[in-house]
Amino acid sequence: MAEIVYGSEIAKKIKAKLAAKMQALKQEGKRLPKLCVVLVGNHPASLSYVTGKEKACREIGMENDLIRLPQDISEKALLDFIQKLNVDDAVDGILVQLPLPAHIDEHKVLFAIDPAKDVDGFHPISLGKLMLQEDTFISCTPKGIMRILEEIGYDDLSGKKAVVVGRSNIVGKPVAQLLMNKHATVTVCHSRTKNVEEIAAQADILIAAIGKPRYIHASWVKEGAVVIDVGINRDENNKLCGDVDFEAVKEKAAYITPVPKGVGPMTIAMLLENTLEAYEKKEG
């Protein structure tokens, strides 16, 4: 029977530390770090996620601004807006919520963000530095996953087998890189992989980031594995669920993260940390 690892509890501790830092800066009469979140359009899930980010900023006393732009905004107008945030000295972190409307080139927008303010870690410079193990902003979900592993004392990954299911630019690829940087032997599986279940069953650490409700069955999981569930899906009853068949897999794994209250809250905590980091680098 696995230990259920509540990212929400770890995130609470991180946010308490950050709140104390905000308080200290305030008492020193310093400017406070500021995160700007840009939301284009009215996608309901996106709206709920950005609201969570704003709420977390308020909780810890970090400055924040949610900028809502119309669904039909031109790419040029969005790029101009980002440029304004880039040169605004009061802004430390910029996050453009994804996905963007289809008429906007997502890469162009991510490339337009000043790498010094790229608290999402999605800029090619940030991703390149991650590959080279240079100091940079690490994207929030992968960073949160690594923090969970540290928190459970599972951070000596030398000789360990990690399997990442999913190859997205925002989770699968960067988390695979981080695991490699920590000396794990990493296999990345995806929709075209044959025998995923056999590969997954060899994992000491299994990261599920595919976006398919309860896709990972207990038979895919090695006894005693660490299972990290990144999925945020709705099942047939519109209930929030992960990529892992939680009830069955928890009988086999040593550690498992739930959905909700697992990786999601860690993503937000890492975003706040990255924003403070951007501020500290800027202020020297």
Ligand SMILES: Nc1nc(=O)c2c([nH]1)NC[C@@H]1CN(c3ccc(C(=O)N[C@@H](CCC(=O)O)C(=O)O)cc3)C=[N+]21
């Ligand atoms: N530029 C950009 N950066 C992102 O980091 C980004 C993004 N775009 N687009 C969408 C995804 C998704 N994402 C989540 C963050 C927190 C929760 C979260 O806190 N979830 C809670 C509750 C979820 C709920 O109740 O709906 C939980 O899992 O317990 C979920 C999802 C960030 N994303």
